[in-house]
Amino acid sequence: MPGLAPVTPFASVRRADNPGPMTLDGTRSYVLRAPGAPSAVVVDPGPDDAVHLGALASGPVELVLVTHRHADHTAGSTALHAMTGSPVRAADLAHCHGASAAPLRGGEVIEAAGLRIEVLATPGHTADSVSFVVRAPGEDPVVLTGDTVLGRGTTVIAAPDGSLGDYLASLDVLERAGDGRRGLPAHGPVIEDLGTAVRAYREHRLERLDQVRAVLAELGSDATVGDVVARVYADVDASVIGAARQSVAAQLHYLRTLPSTDT
Known part of the structure; x- marks a missing residue:
């Protein structure tokens, strides 16, 4: 397929x-096919x-999968479905296309293009975020992480349904799935060891949470998102202040809903 760069014997990427500030150097679409499929x-x-x-449509496509609902991942779904006739599946039914396109479920295993694709529910960035463990016969598996783990920078906990608690739990899932394996993110370069990246x-x-706790200790428990951003994210570029505000809102919600340790 034109414009595609191979990253494994069964996965190629097109950027x-x-x-932009939120997409880095562009959204990466992956084309997966076992050798000979x-x-x-x-x-x-x-x-x-x-x-x-x-x-993406220049070779036969039997299935389209979506990691989450954001438009830089999904805006082309309708057109690609029309071009290829292949079903489009996502965790969110609103982004599924085709009569046979049921929503993705965590733990589901898909057999397609000579591959075994395991769906991991990895909410946190958004409520509908999923990742994929992809296996081809005789090859090392890889994990497609969408926006949950990026090849560069960090992930925003996105309004309105992002959740830091869910995100931390999803990191645990990806650490188990990705230790010693390559991660293929939707933004940024290939991650050579996903487990190592997840731990970082x-x-x-957790460092950010400690910084937010320090602000709350200084200003009181009713400190605002703006108060925290001004102290914890003072050095970020203006182009990503909106993302910082979303992550701070998620951090405050997480800390304010932790079970009390008072006795």
Whole structure:
């Protein structure tokens, strides 16, 4: 397929031309196919861009999978479905297309394009976020992480349904699934050892929580999102302040709903 770069013997990637503060250098769509298989699985069609979608659809596609609802992953889904006739499946029914396109379920195993694809429920970035463990005969598995773990930078806990508690639990899931395995994120470069990356992510999140606790200790438990952003995220670029505010709101909600340790 044109414009695709191989990353494993059964996975290739195409980066969409949609760079920005939240998409880094562009959303990555993955084309998965076991060697010799006649058709492919596309993960995350990306934006509604004719050139990008044309490259993804240039070979037979039997299934399209979506990691979560954000438009930089899903906007091209309808057009890709029309171009290929393949069902589009996501955890959120609103982003499924085709008569046979049932919502994805955590723990489900999909057999397609000569591959075994296990669906992992990994909410936190959004409530509908999923990841995929992909296995091809005779090859090392890889884990497609969507926006839950990125190849560069950190993940926003996105309004309105992101959850830091869910996100920390999802990191546990991905650490177990990805130790010693490559991670294929939707933004940024390939992660050579997903387990190592997950542990760094968790450490960063816990450090941020300690910083937020310090602000609450200084200003009181009714400190606002703006108060915390001004102290904890003072050095971030203005282009991602909105994302910082979303993550702080999730951090405050998490801390304020922790069970009390008072005796």
